[in-house]
Amino acid sequence: MLKLYSFGPGANSLKPLLTIFEMGLPVERQLLNPSIFEHHEDWFKKINPRGQVPALVHDGKVITESTVICEYLQDEFPDYPKLRPDDSYGKAMMRIWTKWVDEYFCWCVSTIGWQRMVGRMVDHLSEEEFEEKVKRIPIPEQQVKWRRARHGFPQEMLDEEMAKIRISIARLEEHLSKHEWLVPEMYTLADICNFAIANGMQFGFPEIVNEADTPGVLRWMKQINERPAAKAMFAEVPREQVRGSPTRPQEQEAAPAAE
Amino acid sequence: MLKLYSFGPGANSLKPLLTIFEMGLPVERQLLNPSIFEHHEDWFKKINPRGQVPALVHDGKVITESTVICEYLQDEFPDYPKLRPDDSYGKAMMRIWTKWVDEYFCWCVSTIGWQRMVGRMVDHLSEEEFEEKVKRIPIPEQQVKWRRARHGFPQEMLDEEMAKIRISIARLEEHLSKHEWLVPEMYTLADICNFAIANGMQFGFPEIVNEADTPGVLRWMKQINERPAAKAMFAEVPREQVRGSPTRPQEQEAAPAAE
Numbered sequence: 141m142l143k144l145y146s147f148g149p150g151a152n153s154l155k156p157l158l159t160i161f162e163m164g165l166p167v168e169r170q171l172l173n174p175s176i177f178e179h180h181e182d183w184f185k186k187i188n189p190r191g192q193v194p195a196l197v198h199d200g201k202v203i204t205e206s207t208v209i210c211e212y213l214q215d216e217f218p219d220y221p222k223l224r225p226d227d228s229y230g231k232a233m234m235r236i237w238t239k240w241v242d243e244y245f246c247w248c249v250s251t252i253g254w255q256r257m258v259g260r261m262v263d264h265l266s267e268e269e270f271e272e273k274v275k276r277i278p279i280p281e282q283q284v285k286w287r288r289a290r291h292g293f294p295q296e297m298l299d300e301e302m303a304k305i306r307i308s309i310a311r312l313e314e315h316l317s318k319h320e321w322l323v324p325e326m327y328t329l330a331d332i333c334n335f336a337i338a339n340g341m342q343f344g345f346p347e348i349v350n351e352a353d354t355p356g357v358l359r360w361m362k363q364i365n366e367r368p369a370a371k372a373m374f375a376e377v378p379r380e381q382v383r384g385s386p387t388r389p390q391e392q393e394a395a396p397a398a399e
Numbered sequence: 400m401l402k403l404y405s406f407g408p409g410a411n412s413l414k415p416l417l418t419i420f421e422m423g424l425p426v427e428r429q430l431l432n433p434s435i436f437e438h439h440e441d442w443f444k445k446i447n448p449r450g451q452v453p454a455l456v457h458d459g460k461v462i463t464e465s466t467v468i469c470e471y472l473q474d475e476f477p478d479y480p481k482l483r484p485d486d487s488y489g490k491a492m493m494r495i496w497t498k499w500v501d502e503y504f505c506w507c508v509s510t511i512g513w514q515r516m517v518g519r520m521v522d523h524l525s526e527e528e529f530e531e532k533v534k535r536i537p538i539p540e541q542q543v544k545w546r547r548a549r550h551g552f553p554q555e556m557l558d559e560e561m562a563k564i565r566i567s568i569a570r571l572e573e574h575l576s577k578h579e580w581l582v583p584e585m586y587t588l589a590d591i592c593n594f595a596i597a598n599g600m601q602f603g604f605p606e607i608v609n610e611a612d613t614p615g616v617l618r619w620m621k622q623i624n625e626r627p628a629a630k631a632m633f634a635e636v637p638r639e640q641v642r643g644s645p646t647r648p649q650e651q652e653a654a655p656a657a658e
Binding site: 198201203204205207208209211212215216228229231232235236239242243247280281294296303304307 | 502539540
């Protein structure tokens, strides 16, 4: 039996959710609520001691880390639709992009998303209530991140992250203005994992992602959003409602990227 | 034909070097000299436009990114010794560790290594000569990093990175005090990729990595250093000589980690 614990279809949670819908795998899903720190509750830390979603449970075995889960599903269910090239070189080309999103692109978007959105999730708590919740977070630097989300990130850090976002989008555009997909001629986990972070940036970062500057990135996001699997996923899996978040449907997706 | 372009056996270059020696693959090697910015020269940027080592060329195809290269070698040469579990779950357990070193552990060690070592590599250059070299670096944030290595990283960044190093080593120790290898019962790319960053930290970070606090990490590093493949690699592949670097053989290895 397969069961996926995740947030709604944005950021790192989107990666295995979309992979599951693309593969058509029968997976039980449980959505956790980040605004009540549900992923830091004891019942969930028994599943993932790091208190992070997504987490996949397959016949009692726990697999964590969004990109690792996606490759696991491809390794374990080879008779389902392929989202990874068969040849070694194609796999390597795919992994250069999934590695890059995990170690670079996702972090800068995440910081800005946290600055904008996550603070709002906890602004109704008193300082004592907030610190009580932060104490339950098992990863020390996640504690730092929650405190910064509430009290504000250093401006120098925000500036540096915005610069990295520009570099990231330029790198995607450079490729996607010339190629349909990140790995030439095949829709793969490279697209899914980068789409998970990029989707909605035309609303959250319109000065960077827009028709004039990044037509390739917009075309690619539209093409993924129009796939039957993406439509089914967004129809079936509810998005998070962040208190005070804007009404545009995708703007909130950058929020809890690095969890 | 296989050809590997790398620095000496430390940090990210060590990953494919040790993998090649463990597998016993016939690979031509070319060492680049970081102190003269050889990886930013035009001839090398024709191979890897990002100007980063390691890079593997296999029958004309270029594969970059150290961890991706290691998995490529395992995918492409299944008849050579295995450094990756056969089952999907084991592969996932391995990838959690290789992903973690790439997105977390390697970066904090790299910053401190650059602060200590890379500045020295360029302190004989005039400001004009230095800037001339920096202009040839294709990745904008690598330009920032070289400038910081020369002029000093912000203290707040150094403090944060040191805290992350402590967290990283504690995570390794927690596991290695109970298990022989990172993936239980098998020496894998998880060990190689983490060893690439950790090796020598008992000299560079003795207040963090030492017999009293981290016996598990020390035992594991010793065990890898004593493997015939590691001995052969360190005997055959010369280490970088950083100007003014300490004489302890492994201390300089933390230097150019994130390249």
